[in-house]
Amino acid sequence: MGFRILGIETSCDETSAAVLSGDLHVLSNIVLSQDEIHAPYGGVVPELASRQHIRSIGYIVEESLKQAGCSLAQIDAYAVTQGPGLIGSLLVGVSFAKGLAYFNRKPLVPVDHLDSHVYSSFIENPDIPLPALALLVSGGHTSIFLLEEKLNCRPVSRTRDDAAGEALDKIAKFLNLGYPGGPVIDRLAEKGDPGSFGFALPRMRDRSLDTSFSGLKTAALTHIRQAKIDDRHPRLFDFLASFQAAVIRVLIVNMEKAVDAFAPRSVILCGGVARNRKLRTDFLAFAERTRLKAFIPSPEFCTDNAAMVAALALEMLRCGSPPASFLDLNAYARRESGSPPA
Numbered sequence: 001m002g003f004r005i006l007g008i009e010t011s012c013d014e015t016s017a018a019v020l021s022g023d024l025h026v027l028s029n030i031v032l033s034q035d036e037i038h039a040p041y042g043g044v045v046p047e048l049a050s051r052q053h054i055r056s057i058g059y060i061v062e063e064s065l066k067q068a069g070c071s072l073a074q075i076d077a078y079a080v081t082q083g084p085g086l087i088g089s090l091l092v093g094v095s096f097a098k099g100l101a102y103f104n105r106k107p108l109v110p111v112d113h114l115d116s117h118v119y120s121s122f123i124e125n126p127d128i129p130l131p132a133l134a135l136l137v138s139g140g141h142t143s144i145f146l147l148e149e150k151l152n153c154r155p156v157s158r159t160r161d162d163a164a165g166e167a168l169d170k171i172a173k174f175l176n177l178g179y180p181g182g183p184v185i186d187r188l189a190e191k192g193d194p195g196s197f198g199f200a201l202p203r204m205r206d207r208s209l210d211t212s213f214s215g216l217k218t219a220a221l222t223h224i225r226q227a228k229i230d231d232r233h234p235r236l237f238d239f240l241a242s243f244q245a246a247v248i249r250v251l252i253v254n255m256e257k258a259v260d261a262f263a264p265r266s267v268i269l270c271g272g273v274a275r276n277r278k279l280r281t282d283f284l285a286f287a288e289r290t291r292l293k294a295f296i297p298s299p300e301f302c303t304d305n306a307a308m309v310a311a312l313a314l315e316m317l318r319c320g321s322p323p324a325s326f327l328d329l330n331a332y333a334r335r336e337s338g339s340p341p342a
């Protein structure tokens with residue numbers, strides 16, 4: 001049996017473990033969502049999330065081994081998300097991975113969550129032409145990264161307030177549409193007319209590539225109040241389609257500006273919101289207009305998953321990044337000034 005790596009991801013409210021072979025083949029990728037636990041609160045409750053990770057992690061790791069058809073003794077290295085994320089949730093994964101690596105005397109590679117989202121695009125397309133610009137859209141982040149090399153992922157844009165997924169989730173919560181709101185809006189917006197409610201594009205005063213969704217959110221709340229929109233309103237689908245289209249327009253316009261500034265050879269879309277069907281279609285159309293190759297991971301690699309963690313760790317091992325001295329390894333909640341803490 002060739003090289004095997006086991007990855008663990010617990011940064012937010014998904015407990016995930018995956019086994020990959022040394023040649024980037026995904027042998028298993030088990031993801032247990034906690035959506036049902038957090039749905040009554042309309043958002044992730046950190047304390048409940050970490051407790052649920054503790055309950056699930058052992059079983060999920062076992063399941064990932066079983067599906068991959070191997071035993072712990074056959075795992076040659078471990079990888080874990082170190083941050084950013086919810087600190088209590090991260091600590092469950094980090095502690096579990098430390099225990100496994102220490103007991104089995106194998107290396108442990110700590111991985112940054114944002115880097116692993118970007119790296120998810122290489123699982124199915126290892127030869128993406130570089131430099132590439134990667135748009136990462138998730139519940140916690142809306143950023144553009146410039147990749148000069150696979151492991152050199154430099155942030156060139158971020159959000160000044162809400163992330164795209166957060167904006168979608170908040171409006172869905174306000175209308176009692178369920179949690180997480182992104183997939184619900186994706187489904188309902190399909191039945192609506194995206195041109196029926198007006199949303200002005202937010203403008204950044206400076207020439208920065210940063211995004212902001214607070215203006216769109218305020219505009220959405222104004223429409224909701226004026227048209228008295230609720231979850232049974234006849235124009236609900238039109239409203240959701242218009243709001244979703246506005247969020248996507250902000251993302252694409254920003255990518256257009258970034259492409260002008262950095263002249264990449266390809267563009268990447270990743271993160272949980274990259275599951276959105278209209279965003280996927282519009283992103284491909286944008287790439288075609290700008291004559292760039294576009295890469296979007298399959299939906300299961302967009303939302304939080306451990307396959308992307310193991311995949312990035314494999315590349316780090318291949319490039320000789322020294323594995324952590326794992327008993328000192330600690331989780332971090334924030335990624336300061338773009339690069340993971342040393």
Ligand code: KG4
Nearest residue numbers: 138139140165180182186272273276303304
């Ligand atoms: O990457 P992810 O699993 O976790 C973070 O790192 O944040 O992303 C979760 C986000 C949530 O905001 C969720 O509403 C959004 O991804 N999302 C979607 C879709 N599926 C998940 N947003 C829009 N359309 C979808 N189909």
Ligand code: ZN
Nearest residue numbers: 117138303304
């Ligand atoms: Zn994520």
